[in-house]
Amino acid sequence: MTLTELRYIVAVAQKKHFGQAAQACFVSQPTLSIAIKKLEQELGVKLFERSSKNEIHITDIGQKIIQQAQKVLQETRVINEISQQGKEPLSGTFKLGAIYTIGPYLLPDLIPDLRKKAPNLTLIIEENFTANLSQSLKQGELDAIVISYPFDEPGIETFPLYEEPFVVAVHSRHEWVSKTSVKVNELVGQDLMLLGAGHCFRDQVLQACPKCMVDNNELTRTLEGSSLETIRHMVAAGTGITVLPCTSMLNSQHNSELIKIKTFTKPQPSRTVALAWRKHYPRKEAIQLLINNIQQCCLPGTLSIK
Amino acid sequence: MTLTELRYIVAVAQKKHFGQAAQACFVSQPTLSIAIKKLEQELGVKLFERSSKNEIHITDIGQKIIQQAQKVLQETRVINEISQQGKEPLSGTFKLGAIYTIGPYLLPDLIPDLRKKAPNLTLIIEENFTANLSQSLKQGELDAIVISYPFDEPGIETFPLYEEPFVVAVHSRHEWVSKTSVKVNELVGQDLMLLGAGHCFRDQVLQACPKCMVDNNELTRTLEGSSLETIRHMVAAGTGITVLPCTSMLNSQHNSELIKIKTFTKPQPSRTVALAWRKHYPRKEAIQLLINNIQQCCLPGTLSIK
DNA sequence: TTTTTCAATCAATTTATTCTATTGGTTGAA
DNA sequence: TTCAACCAATAGAATAAATTGATTGAAAAA
Numbered sequence: 001m002t003l004t005e006l007r008y009i010v011a012v013a014q015k016k017h018f019g020q021a022a023q024a025c026f027v028s029q030p031t032l033s034i035a036i037k038k039l040e041q042e043l044g045v046k047l048f049e050r051s052s053k054n055e056i057h058i059t060d061i062g063q064k065i066i067q068q069a070q071k072v073l074q075e076t077r078v079i080n081e082i083s084q085q086g087k088e089p090l091s092g093t094f095k096l097g098a099i100y101t102i103g104p105y106l107l108p109d110l111i112p113d114l115r116k117k118a119p120n121l122t123l124i125i126e127e128n129f130t131a132n133l134s135q136s137l138k139q140g141e142l143d144a145i146v147i148s149y150p151f152d153e154p155g156i157e158t159f160p161l162y163e164e165p166f167v168v169a170v171h172s173r174h175e176w177v178s179k180t181s182v183k184v185n186e187l188v189g190q191d192l193m194l195l196g197a198g199h200c201f202r203d204q205v206l207q208a209c210p211k212c213m214v215d216n217n218e219l220t221r222t223l224e225g226s227s228l229e230t231i232r233h234m235v236a237a238g239t240g241i242t243v244l245p246c247t248s249m250l251n252s253q254h255n256s257e258l259i260k261i262k263t264f265t266k267p268q269p270s271r272t273v274a275l276a277w278r279k280h281y282p283r284k285e286a287i288q289l290l291i292n293n294i295q296q297c298c299l300p301g302t303l304s305i306k
Numbered sequence: 307m308t309l310t311e312l313r314y315i316v317a318v319a320q321k322k323h324f325g326q327a328a329q330a331c332f333v334s335q336p337t338l339s340i341a342i343k344k345l346e347q348e349l350g351v352k353l354f355e356r357s358s359k360n361e362i363h364i365t366d367i368g369q370k371i372i373q374q375a376q377k378v379l380q381e382t383r384v385i386n387e388i389s390q391q392g393k394e395p396l397s398g399t400f401k402l403g404a405i406y407t408i409g410p411y412l413l414p415d416l417i418p419d420l421r422k423k424a425p426n427l428t429l430i431i432e433e434n435f436t437a438n439l440s441q442s443l444k445q446g447e448l449d450a451i452v453i454s455y456p457f458d459e460p461g462i463e464t465f466p467l468y469e470e471p472f473v474v475a476v477h478s479r480h481e482w483v484s485k486t487s488v489k490v491n492e493l494v495g496q497d498l499m500l501l502g503a504g505h506c507f508r509d510q511v512l513q514a515c516p517k518c519m520v521d522n523n524e525l526t527r528t529l530e531g532s533s534l535e536t537i538r539h540m541v542a543a544g545t546g547i548t549v550l551p552c553t554s555m556l557n558s559q560h561n562s563e564l565i566k567i568k569t570f571t572k573p574q575p576s577r578t579v580a581l582a583w584r585k586h587y588p589r590k591e592a593i594q595l596l597i598n599n600i601q602q603c604c605l606p607g608t609l610s611i612k
Numbered sequence: 613t614t615t616t617t618c619a620a621t622c623a624a625t626t627t628a629t630t631c632t633a634t635t636g637g638t639t640g641a642a
Numbered sequence: 643t644t645c646a647a648c649c650a651a652t653a654g655a656a657t658a659a660a661t662t663g664a665t666t667g668a669a670a671a672a
Binding site for chain 3: 335336340
Binding site for chain 2: 001002003006043044045046049050051055057058059060061064065068069071072075076078079080082083085086087092093138140143155278279280281282
């Protein structure tokens with residue numbers, strides 16, 4: 001059984017004439033006759049009563065089958081409609097993941113921007129650890145993820161979006177308030193609060209200041225299951241200091257009178273934020289749109305704090 | 307788009323592996339790859355993300371299309387089911403027509419008989435004039451009709467079922483009650499009641515007794531829009547006499563103390579009842595079953611009244 | 613690096629499809 | 643009755659397609 005055969009029998013049922021039906025299907029009459037004969041043999045059922053004088057009659061069973069054939073053809077038309085809809089790469093849903101230390105600061109700016117550029121693209125957001133995002137990406141549950149380097153997975157392509165320097169957040173009455181900049185090694189001995197294991201940002205900070213890691217148990221507070229925002233509030237409360245990625249300071253709502261931000265003395269520790277997607281992901285246009293828009297959100301100028 | 311292609315994409319979606327999907331479809335891997343590539347080009351949409359390491363991902367749009375493809379395939383399966391059901395010729399519906407002067411007497415016996423012989427055959431009955439039945443038959447609205455000869459239409463085949471003699475029905479106090487038989491010409495001068503135009507039985511009676519026709523206006527009452535049963539009641543009421551086909555007397559419920567039946571003296575006028583169907587009608591078995599059963603209902607013995 | 617895996621590609625063959633021309637059967641008019 | 647018209651089925655040839663085994667190319671694991 002082929003869709004062509006179904007189209008033929010529907011045409012014959014409508015025209016009640018093999019020749020006219022063939023014409024309507026843009027084929028010759030023998031083509032149509034043979035196709036219908038083949039279908040009738042396959043089904044083991046006569047669909048039409050042929051007689052010479054323009055008197056084609058549809059069999060009882062043929063009536064049912066033609067009705068069903070029309071249903072089938074209708075459903076195939078739906079396939080074309082779906083693909084028509086999906087032809088614009090900037091439509092449908094796009095599932096974007098972001099690590100916890102980027103999502104809350106990047107997405108509020110990015111999402112309205114994207115809605116303007118691609119109104120038909122429905123964004124679905126997930127925030128998670130790098131490891132989980134990576135797995136979801138590889139399994140096809142996410143279309144792209146925003147992570148930070150280093151990130152190297154087989155089958156995954158990445159593109160660097162921007163580099164964000166780390167900054168130090170201290171209470172407004174902290175001894176460092178008058179400092180113009182902070183050296184990395186000065187963190188040692190301070191009441192440094194960091195995110196729990198799994199957050200790549202924690203590792204990046206510790207990598208920037210290896211001595212903090214050595215003194216981990218004594219001087220650095222690891223806040224499991226927490227977020228940068230919680231830590232920020234604790235800085236405001238005077239519980240200690242912390243290191244933040246500078247984009248977490250971009251939005252005014254995250255600023256507080258009680259917190260002062262200090263940049264590091266050069267060479268500033270920093271991390272590179274990147275977009276990652278499966279190498280063979282077909283909607284390259286959506287990826288490109290994302291890259292462009294994220295970079296626009298985080299222009300180099302806006303990344304220099306103070 | 308072909309059904310084969312739809313089967314292929316569904317298989318790939320299930321196996322998530324081109325090679326295995328090809329095996330499941332009993333084709334080689336290139337066959338399947340090419341077919342899917344062709345479909346993707348036709349739809350203008352990527353359905354799968356291919357990557358070398360066993361990582362086939364279904365596109366967002368591909369997911370929708372595959373779902374729809376499964377729907378299409380399901381509906382095609384229904385076509386097979388329908389034809390499977392319809393393979394037995396003695397199933398489905400059979401639309402049988404009969405003229406007014408046969409239907410009420412033949413069908414009550416025929417229908418229960420047919421239900422026994424072909425329980426899966428649903429009978430639909432229509433009673434009408436010969437002309438209307440003939441037209442419905444030719445248009446395919448009826449599968450077969452029971453009429454009486456003469457009946458000759460192009461494209462229509464007939465088979466004689468039985469010959470039924472005409473009889474005279476008179477009131478139990480009619481002067482003819484003691485007669486053993488009635489001569490046709492004796493009808494002239496009697497209060498003869500006949501069906502209206504359109505009923506072939508009327509024509510047949512008048513043909514048997516042409517003199518009745520001559521005296522039409524004076525002595526014969528034509529009862530338009532009436533039925534044999536109405537006329538029979540009028541006979542019982544003493545309004546006049548009538549001629550009936552003998553099968554109308556077979557069933558006991560049609561007999562009455564007030565009506566006496568007289569046979570004609572030979573040569574008895576009679577009519578031949580026949581079955582008619584389109585020459586190319588495919589369910590010959592159903593036709594044969596009908597012929598057999600009708601003839602069984604109306605065995606020669608049962609046709610001799612008195 | 614080498615090996616393995618998997619889909620895409622190639623080239624050749626088989627299979628389907630489609631066409632024109634014709635036949636066979638039926639009908640209606642001469 | 644014969645003839646012409648009509649219609650679907652059939653035949654045979656040309657064309658298009660589907661299919662296959664072998665190979666290639668890309669990517670990842672050993």
